[in-house]
């Protein structure tokens with residue numbers, strides 16, 4: 001026998017669930033669907049939207065990457081290759097940050113691995129190209145620091 | 146007040162034009178075609194409605210691309226289903242396999258025949274309408290069982306056996322709820338049940354029998370949800386566990402027959418619920434004359450549709466809110482809770498009717 005107390009609890013839980021869904025249906029504002037090609041101009045992204053990986057640059061066109069290759073090791077798909085070079089002080093610096101968008105799953109692991117906040121998930125998402133080579137990107141704008 | 150009707154003049158006109166046996170056949174044909182049209186239109190509309198309502202419950206938009214508000218989406222789906230190859234697996238039992246999809250839709254078609262849509266809009270009104278409804282709605286179960294057996298597939302068989310167990314069990318409390326209304330109204334003809342609820346809203350059986358009516362209504366909703374094989378009680382499909390249950394092996398048009406029947410069945414069950422508990426085609430009268438007259442001016446079939454669609458909304462609301470039950474929970478819900486509850490409720494209602502403790 002189920003106790004009356006438990007029965008009342010279950011019924012109130014069911015009603016609560018119904019209330020949640022009813023709340024959704026009577027508030028059209030809560031619809032999260034975006035009708036993409038039409039709203040292309042006004043599209044906004046949530047902060048944590050994960051588009052393709054980007055490397056932020058400051059006003060001097062500098063980036064934070066130290067070529068530590070942690071991101072390269074973290075990437076499960078081998079989408080990142082850090083090509084290093086030496087600067088005039090013979091210090092090892094970033095030559096090219098090669099990012100192969102074609103094999104990236106936008107998993108965020110490289111961003112988590114980076115100790116210097118040098119890369120982050122951008123909001124770019126229209127990634128189609130005619131050749132695979134178009135999707136091999138160099139993220140840094142200039143060599144070294 | 147003589148109710149507005151277009152069907153009478155049409156029937157009379159045909160009777161004038163044709164000699165008697167042909168007139169009866171012609172009238173019958175018209176009725177059958179009308180119901181068939183209703184089946185198709187309802188099924189297509191309900192598919193759209195289900196997708197829209199489900200989407201809005203989940204904070205989505207649902208179909209928006211094909212036609213205005215996505216209204217033509219089910220039409221496109223239907224065309225797709227019709228164009229698909231109707232695959233017949235080699236080991237199926239041919240007769241059973243192809244017979245099964247026809248049965249559920251036939252069952253719901255036959256139920257729709259006795260539903261009173263308006264004062265004069267009912268194909269047939271047998272005296273034992275309720276008995277007829279319970280008899281022919283069993284056809285859907287038969288279709289599911291035969292389909293699952295004939296498919297010769299373990300998932301289909303498991304799904305159909307579950308469906309059989311579930312549908313037979315829930316049929317009991319559903320029939321008990323109907324029995325309660327038959328007892329209260331003193332008739333088993335659906336039309337007379339509606340007419341027994343004339344008066345204000347409080348004369349509908351859901352309110353007229355204090356407590357018992359409301360409880361019976363809730364029990365009816367739960368058991369008919371199970372009867373309709375809809376979530377949260379859609380154990381026979383349970384696509385996550387059974388890859389679709391009894392219709393695993395079906396494709397193309399055979400599958401769409403099952404699919405169609407599901408939606409028409411929902412409409413039939415909602416219509417039945419509206420007829421039994423919500424006063425069917427009667428306008429809701431609140432007892433204040435000017436408003437009542439205005440409400441009575443709206444034709445009955447619109448009231449019927451409004452009530453039926455209200456119930457359909459309830460079905461959809463519960464389906465898209467609650468998670469699916471497990472099969473043993475489902476059966477113990479019926480046998481340990483719903484059945485005793487509906488028996489007790491029947492007893493309560495009998496007492497109320499006996500001592501005339503109904504809301505006047």
Ligand code: SF4
Pocket residue numbers: 053074075076077078079080103104105106107108109110111
């Ligand atoms: S997001 Fe994931 S897959 Fe893409 S580059 Fe970073 S680690 Fe590799």
Ligand code: SF4
Pocket residue numbers: 064065066067068069070071072082113114115116117118119
């Ligand atoms: S992006 Fe970050 S993790 Fe990757 S090499 Fe540069 S500093 Fe290291």
